[in-house]
Amino acid sequence: xxxxxxxxxxxxxxxxxxxxxxxxxxxxxxxxxxxxxxxxxxxxxxxxxxxxxxxxxxxxxxxxxxxxxxxxxxxxxxxxxxxxxxxxxxxxxxxxxxxxxxxxxxxxxxxxxxxxxxxxxxxxxxxxxxxxxxxxxxxxxxxxxxxxxxxxxxxxxxxxxxxxxxxxxxxxxxxxxxxxxxxxxxxxxx
Amino acid sequence: xxxxxxxxxxxxxxxxxxxxxxxxxxxxxxxxxxxxxxxxxxxxxxxxxxxxxxxxxxxxxxxxxxxxxxxxxxxxxxxxxxxxxxxxxxxxxxxxxxxxxxxxxxxxxxxxxxxxxxxxxxxxxxxxxxxxxxxxxxxxxxxxxxxxxxxxxxxxxxxxxxxxxxxxxxxxxxxxxxxxxxxxxxxxxx
Numbered sequence: 001x002x003x004x005x006x007x008x009x010x011x012x013x014x015x016x017x018x019x020x021x022x023x024x025x026x027x028x029x030x031x032x033x034x035x036x037x038x039x040x041x042x043x044x045x046x047x048x049x050x051x052x053x054x055x056x057x058x059x060x061x062x063x064x065x066x067x068x069x070x071x072x073x074x075x076x077x078x079x080x081x082x083x084x085x086x087x088x089x090x091x092x093x094x095x096x097x098x099x100x101x102x103x104x105x106x107x108x109x110x111x112x113x114x115x116x117x118x119x120x121x122x123x124x125x126x127x128x129x130x131x132x133x134x135x136x137x138x139x140x141x142x143x144x145x146x147x148x149x150x151x152x153x154x155x156x157x158x159x160x161x162x163x164x165x166x167x168x169x170x171x172x173x174x175x176x177x178x179x180x181x182x183x184x185x186x187x188x189x190x
Numbered sequence: 191x192x193x194x195x196x197x198x199x200x201x202x203x204x205x206x207x208x209x210x211x212x213x214x215x216x217x218x219x220x221x222x223x224x225x226x227x228x229x230x231x232x233x234x235x236x237x238x239x240x241x242x243x244x245x246x247x248x249x250x251x252x253x254x255x256x257x258x259x260x261x262x263x264x265x266x267x268x269x270x271x272x273x274x275x276x277x278x279x280x281x282x283x284x285x286x287x288x289x290x291x292x293x294x295x296x297x298x299x300x301x302x303x304x305x306x307x308x309x310x311x312x313x314x315x316x317x318x319x320x321x322x323x324x325x326x327x328x329x330x331x332x333x334x335x336x337x338x339x340x341x342x343x344x345x346x347x348x349x350x351x352x353x354x355x356x357x358x359x360x361x362x363x364x365x366x367x368x369x370x371x372x373x374x375x376x377x378x379x380x
Contacts (some may be wrong), residue, residue: 028299029269029271031266031267032266064253064254067254067257068258071227074223077223078220079221081248091331114219
């Protein structure tokens with residue numbers, strides 16, 4: 001999606017020897033809602049024919065884009081909650097997620113009442129890198145007996161293994177901007 | 191806002207002897223985006239004439255309503271990040287917030303680059319009870335030299351002291367549903 005690629009080129013900041021892309025001026029701290037609207041519309045163009053019954057994301061920075069996209073799909077939007085608690089009551093589906101950014105493992109959880117067998121779930125997130133968060137969400141949908149119709153992510157770091165691994169497993173992963181390489185001097189898209 | 195009051199009556203669940211209101215089927219876990227749109231429109235009706243330059247909320251459950259409202263205001267939406275870290279670099283404004291729900295104190299923080307003197311900031315959140323989160327956001331806007339034009343919250347527990355204390359300090363606080371009392375047998379609005 002050229003609009004997003006141009007914005008990343010203009011306002012993204014590359015840090016830590018090309019390992020970190022900061023997009024907090026428009027995506028995950030300050031948010032450009034007009035841009036989100038274009039992204040939501042694009043997710044609907046890509047997945048609108050899939051009979052999606054729920055959108056599922058994970059807190060916190062996936063919530064905004066999922067909600068804006070939800071306006072086009074006209075279905076409920078669920079955000080999985082993060083918790084470091086191991087004691088979780090029986091009313092939730094839960095999956096462990098390894099955090100590469102912050103280290104350690106956290107749980108994502110969704111109350112059982114919000115996912116049913118037969119649900120056709122589109123996953124939404126802002127970033128795809130190692131794919132750990134999406135795999136957690138995929139596990140949750142499977143536990144509920146639902147089906148993942150795919151995942152729509154804003155930015156994929158295609159030089160990290162998550163996207164490839166998920167596509168090899170047969171999931172349809174659509175990223176609006178796929179970064180093939182980045183360094184202090186510039187950024188390349190696939 | 192009758193639409194929201196009716197929804198709380200229908201789908202809200204009161205727990206723990208009338209102290210907890212669960213609205214996670216439509217507001218802060220599963221989200222009814224069409225309802226959020228009506229709430230966003232109402233916040234714009236209330237504050238649209240105030241020359242708002244930024245919307246500010248706090249992760250996670252404030253993000254959705256702030257983003258949807260942001261479409262009407264057509265201004266950037268910022269979410270303050272929560273952190274338990276005490277070591278915060280110099281690039282952020284930060285304020286401590288006491289959590290009554292989870293216990294303990296966390297920090298909310300906003301990167302300095304996103305708030306400037308002259309900004310007219312509307313605070314948005316899903317719940318107002320003790321007012322601790324809003325006071326943290328008010329502190330952050332003050333640190334930046336901006337002005338808080340008011341706060342729009344979805345649900346105020348008016349039997350808890352936050353709203354009254356903030357209004358006494360001169361802040362314009364608009365809640366779309368103000369609960370005067372609740373118990374296992376029912377819920378009353380102001």
